[in-house]
Amino acid sequence: MSDVQQQRAGAIGLDSRRPVRMVCLDVDGTMLGASGTVRDAVWHAVEMARRAGIQLTMCSGRPGFGVTRELAHRVNATGWHCFQNGASIVRLHDGQSQSAVLDDDIIRRLVARARETNRLLELYTDTHYVTESETRVARVHAEVLGLPYAPQRYEALPPPIVRAQWIVPHHELNALVAEPHDGLEVSPATGPALPEHVFVNLTRRGVDKGYALRVIAAE
Structure with missing residues (x-):
């Protein structure tokens, strides 16, 4: 050197x-x-x-x-x-x-918010994920992950759930981040496959x- x-x-x-x-x-x-x-x-x-x-x-x-x-x-x-x-x-x-597993109360609040706003939410374990969304963005994201696209109710995903993720257009990001996300780390990111959207990762507080x-x- x-x-x-x-x-x-x-x-x-x-x-x-x-x-x-x-x-x-x-x-x-x-x-x-x-x-x-x-x-x-x-x-x-x-x-x-x-x-x-x-x-x-x-x-x-x-x-x-x-x-x-x-x-x-x-x-x-x-x-x-x-x-x-x-x-x-x-x-x-x-x-x-x-x-690092998410608390059940946190999952219930996120699911309720997704259903209230019709916003694209994904829930993940170490080995599987689920979304109720039937939008084009949800379908494309499944293809990016190399997974079959099969919307199901969030309750169909067996625990433990380790992460949640919002997928929103750029113009919705600031309002989303400003909402309460108690007990969570909120980490927006972008990806080349869906450049018009932002992936907002939600993990347990202190987990990154x-x-x-x-x-x-x-x-």
Whole structure:
């Protein structure tokens, strides 16, 4: 490492004398672009990191099933991964979970609000999700996730539920965020597949990607 590189590393808190032990990979806008495919150069870099003994883990707002699970399995089939903005922490090969579950009262309030406003809400466990919405956006999002589109009542999803998600047009975001979301972290994000909409992730208070990565690093 050159003197300039060492100075830059020090400026962001990196110590060039210590080897990198773990690298976290995002999905949308990082591994995947608007094309929905991963470039060969990315897989080449993944293989180089593995050969160097670096632990690789997915760190995504997406759920850990469908297309994202396939990516995570190829990145690290036996390791821990962070999905759903940190709410879902799963080890793929044996299904072990250290996920952060949402309280039942919170779920009931969100479902009531979705039905009152006719807003698109999705509820997630580590392995499944549900929405009652029959809109085009709900259908497209299922396709993006690589899952069948099958609207059901929210009560059909077996617990434990780890995350909820609103999907709204950009012009509705400020009003939505201003609504009470007691006990929740509210994290808006965008994705290349639905650029005209915002994904508003709802996880348990204090739960985000940083929380999940601390759990994974401890493992």
